[in-house]
Structures are given as structure tokens and as C-alpha cells.
Amino acid sequence: xxxxxDTRGSELGPNQYEDAEGYVAPLPAGFGPRSNPLGAFPTGPxxxxxxxxxxxxxxxxxxxxxxxxxxGQPAILVFTRSAVW
Amino acid sequence: xxxxxxxGAKLYILSYDEVDALADFKNAHGTTFxxxxxxxxxxxxxxxxxxxxxxxxxHPWYGIPYPGVYVIDxxxxxxxxxxxxxxxxxxxxxxLLAVLKGEQVNxxxxxxxxxxxxxxxxxxxxxxxxxxxxxxxxRFSVPEGMHLYGxxxxxxxxxxxxxxxxxxxxxxxxxxxAPKTHTLTxxxxxxxxxxxxxxxxxxxxxxxxxxxxxxxxxxxxxxxSGKVRWQACDDEKCDVPREHTFSFRLPAxxxxxxxxxxxxxxxxxxxxxxxxxxxxxxxxxxS
Numbered sequence: 387x388x389x390x391x392d393t394r395g396s397e398l399g400p401n402q403y404e405d406a407e408g409y410v411a412p413l414p415a416g417f418g419p420r421s422n423p424l425g426a427f428p429t430g431p432x433x434x435x436x437x438x439x440x441x442x443x444x445x446x447x448x449x450x451x452x453x454x455x456x457x458g459q460p461a462i463l464v465f466t467r468s469a470v471w
Numbered sequence: 472x473x474x475x476x477x478x479g480a481k482l483y484i485l486s487y488d489e490v491d492a493l494a495d496f497k498n499a500h501g502t503t504f505x506x507x508x509x510x511x512x513x514x515x516x517x518x519x520x521x522x523x524x525x526x527x528x529x530h531p532w533y534g535i536p537y538p539g540v541y542v543i544d545x546x547x548x549x550x551x552x553x554x555x556x557x558x559x560x561x562x563x564x565x566x567l568l569a570v571l572k573g574e575q576v577n578x579x580x581x582x583x584x585x586x587x588x589x590x591x592x593x594x595x596x597x598x599x600x601x602x603x604x605x606x607x608x609x610r611f612s613v614p615e616g617m618h619l620y621g622x623x624x625x626x627x628x629x630x631x632x633x634x635x636x637x638x639x640x641x642x643x644x645x646x647x648x649a650p651k652t653h654t655l656t657x658x659x660x661x662x663x664x665x666x667x668x669x670x671x672x673x674x675x676x677x678x679x680x681x682x683x684x685x686x687x688x689x690x691x692x693x694x695x696s697g698k699v700r701w702q703a704c705d706d707e708k709c710d711v712p713r714e715h716t717f718s719f720r721l722p723a724x725x726x727x728x729x730x731x732x733x734x735x736x737x738x739x740x741x742x743x744x745x746x747x748x749x750x751x752x753x754x755x756x757x758s
Contacts, residue, residue, distance in 0.1 A: 391524045392556070407557050407643045408680040409601075418532050421524040422556050427537055429554040430518040437543045440514055442485065442507040445493035450507060452483055453547055460480040460544050462567050465520060465536040469488045469496035469506065470743040470750065 391416040392424040419467065437463065478568055481505070487512050487534045492746040510753075512536070520554075531751040542567055555604070555645050555676070562676070563596055563603040587710065588613055588703045592633075592717040595674075598724035599693050604645060604678040607717070609633050609699045611671040617703045618666035621652035628702055629712040631667060633675040635697040641683030642695055648674040658706060673699075684723045691723040 393416030394406040405415040405422065413420045431438060440452035440463065452463065475482050482504040486493075493506040507514075512534040515521050520536045527533050539554035540562055553562040589612040596605040611631060613619055624630035635644055650672065652665035683693040696718040703710045 389524050405557070408641060408682055409557070410681065418525065419535075421522075423524050423537070424556075427524075427554075427556060428519050429537065429539055429552060430520045430541070431549060433549050433552060435549055436547050437541055437549055438517060440483070440485065440507065442509050442514060443490050444508070445490060445497045445506045447490045447494075450505060452507075455505070456481045458545050460478075460542070460550075462475065462480055462482050463541045463543070464482070464484045465515065465518070465539050465541075466484055466486050467535045467538055468486050468492075469484075470492050470746040471531075 389423040389427050390425065392422040419471070474564065474568060475504075483507055485509055485514060485536075487515065487536075488746070489749070492743075492750075495746065531747065540567065557643070557645075557678075561603060563605045566595065566604070566606055566676070587617065588619070588701060588713070590699055590701070590715050592699055592715065594695070594719045594721065596721075598722045599677070599679055599695075600724040601679055601681045604676040606648070606674045606676050607633055607695070607697070607719075609673045609675075611667070611673075611701060613668055613671060613703065615669075617705050618655060618664075618668045619671060619701050619703060621649060621665045621667055623665060625664065628704075628709065629700050631671065631673060631699075631701040633673055633697065633699050635675075635677070635695065639683070639695065639697075641680050642693070643678050643680060645676040645678070648676070679723065693721050693723050695719045695721070 392406060393414075395404050395415030397414070398404050398410060401412040402410055403412070403414045403420075404410050405420065411420060415422070437453070442450060444450045452461065483506075484504055485507040487509055488496075489510045490508045493508055496502070497506060509515055512521055515534070515536040518536070520539065522535050522537050525532050525535065537554060538561065539552060541549050542551040544550050553566065555562075591610045593608045593610075594605065595608050599605055609631075611619060619631040620628050622630055631649075633647065635642060650667065652667060655664045655666045656662070657664065677695060679693045685692045685694065696716070698714045698716045700712060700714045702712040
């Protein structure tokens with residue numbers, strides 16, 4: 387599924403671009419990391435479904451299985467862009 | 472963080488960064504949550520949330536997910552998820568905690584005690600920094616035998632809702648969160664209505680984009696005002712529509728952003744440049 391990029395916005399000045407919701411950033415709306423989707427986009431498994439297995443290396447390079455690691459506790463899983471940018 | 476631990480929950484942050492970038496971030500910020508590395512976006516793809524608005528030729532950015540949050544219970548079942556299409560705004564921790572353990576609300580307004588339906592409007596959180604969404608929460612207590620309308624609302628009646636004033640510059644609202652209605656069949660003509668009964672909680676996530684900030688000697692503030700509307704009915708007749716206005720003045724505070732280097736309000740504690748270079752090279756090699 388190719389999602390349409392939201393390119394609505396305007397240039398306010400040098401390195402100042404406003405998106406449709408009024409947020410200002412140095413990149414135009416629709417460009418790279420500012421490419422908000424227009425309309426619906428996939429949001430993964432639904433409420434009421436089990437969270438799929440998540441097995442990945444952690445920041446110490448240790449393999450971590452989310453469901454085993456949380457030891458029966460509730461948990462929050464955040465999908466984020468990057469710790470670098 | 473300690474608030475999440477107090478709620479008995481573990482916090483995991485997953486991104487497409489490599490392990491050494493996560494380790495740098497962790498050292499720089501002293502974070503205690505678990506950071507997971509998905510450099511080939513395998514888990515992101517398995518969840519079906521690879522961001523396809525980013526073209527593969529935008530290399531360094533390709534592979535990121537649509538940003539969102541899942542909250543799961545002890546059995547691993549998803550009990551709530553947060554995804555919004557403006558990526559500059561993320562849910563505040565209050566919203567996640569509210570799902571985990573009920574309410575944590577600060578600024579509260581109530582309607583007069585002599586009305587049939589009791590309404591309490593609260594702002595969840597005590598600040599509203601740019602880039603964090605927080606919720607306006609309206610709790611209705613509906614007396615037995617009465618109901619409020621949800622969507623779709625029959626013509627001429629008013630559904631329970633939270634509405635912001637139209638002239639608020641710099642305040643953005645997102646998809647309202649409402650419980651499921653239940654279907655009420657009228658005894659007379661068998662007509663069906665979508666209604667709420669008992670205690671009902673409606674939520675409206677809001678954010679501010681910086682234009683809303685007022686400054687005075689005591690700091691930077693944002694003001695959010697609007698009204699909660701509803702109409703209470705029983706099986707036979709309806710009250711007139713009611714509304715309760717609210718106005719919250721909140722410290723705008725500052726957002727903690729990932730820091731790529733020095734700059735106003737930033738702590739140059741992590742130099743992301745080398746990781747970004749590596750990320751760019753990797754994408755170029757693979758394409």
C-alpha cells in the first residue's frame with residue numbers, strides 16, 4: 387500500500403516551513419522525515435489482539451524477547467523513528 | 472519512568488537504530504527503559520507499520536515505522552494503541568498511564584450540582600509542551616434510566632462531545648476517543664439509538680504547535696478553552712441540550728527532543744553525526 391504524503395503547508399521564510407497543523411520546521415511538509423500520511427495509514431495489530439512476538443537486540447547487544455522479559459507484567463511498546471535523529 | 476514502574480509496567484522503545492547508537496543514547500540520557508534495535512526493520516514490517524510515505528530513495532530515513540504506541544496487559548493482549556498522522560506530536564505519558572491504571576488528572580472543572588447529569592472536565596497532565604499530545608477528559612455520570620447520545624446522533628439531538636473554541640490559535644486536536652455506544656431499542660416503534668448510560672468518559676487529545684504561547688513574568692503559558700455538550704433523555708422524553716464551558720491555562724514547558732548537537736534549549740550530550748553517517752552509508756550499500 388502506497389500512502390499519499392501530506393504536502394499541505396507553506397514556506398514562512400528561510401528554512402521555515404509550516405505544515406497543515408501549523409508546526410514549523412526546516413524541511414517542507416511531505417519531505418523525508420516530515421512526510422505525514424494523508425488520510426488512513428496502517429497501525430498494525432488491533433486492540434484486543436495479542437501483541438506479536440518482539441525479539442530484538444537491546445542497547446547492550448543482548449537478545450531480548452519482549453514477552454519473556456516482561457515476566458507477566460503489563461508493558462508499553464513504543465515504535466519510534468530513531469534515537470539518532 | 473518510575474511512574475510506569477509504579478504502575479507495574481515495563482517500557483520498551485523500538486527503533487531502526489543499530490545497537491551502538493542505542494547504547495550511546497542510553498549513556499547520554501541515563502535512560503532506564505529497554506531500547507530495542509531493529510536495523511533491518513524486520514519487526515516493523517512484521518507489525519505492518521513500515522512507513523511507506525518515505526521513498527526508498529530517501530535512504531537514511533527509509534525503514535522507520537509509523538510512530539505509535541501499544542499498551543498491553545499482563546497476558547500480552549493489546550488494550551490500547553496510539554497512532555496519529557502528525558508525526559511531530561506524540562502521546563504524553565499521562566495517556567499511557569491512564570490506560571494502565573485508571574486516571575491521573577490534575578486540573579478539574581465541574582458543572583453545577585443541580586443538573587441531572589454530572590460532568591467533570593479535566594486536563595490530563597500539568598503542562599503542554601509542543602510536540603506532546605495530552606487529553607481533555609470529560610466524565611459524565613448519567614442517572615439510571617437516562618442516556619446520552621453517541622454517534623451517529625439522530626437529527627435534532629446533540630451527541631455527547633468535547634469541542635474546542637474555534638478561535639484558539641495554535642491548538643490542534645486529534646481523533647476523539649470515546650467508549651463503544653450500546654444500541655437502545657425504543658419500546659414504542661422499535662427505533663434504535665446509539666447511547667451511553669451510567670459513567671461515560673470521553674477524551675480529546677490536543678497539542679500545541681508553539682503559536683499558542685503567551686509569555687508573562689511567571690513563564691510561558693497556553694490556554695485551551697471549549698465546551699462539553701450533551702443531551703440527556705429517557706425512553707420517552709429529552710432534556711434540552713446542555714453545555715459546560717471549560718478553560719485551562721497550562722505551563723507550556725519545554726519538550727525533550729533528541730539532541731543532534733548544541734543549540735538553544737539542547738544539551739549536547741550525544742553526538743548523533745557518526746551514527747547518522749553510518750546509517751546513510753548502510754542504506755547506500757543496500758540499494
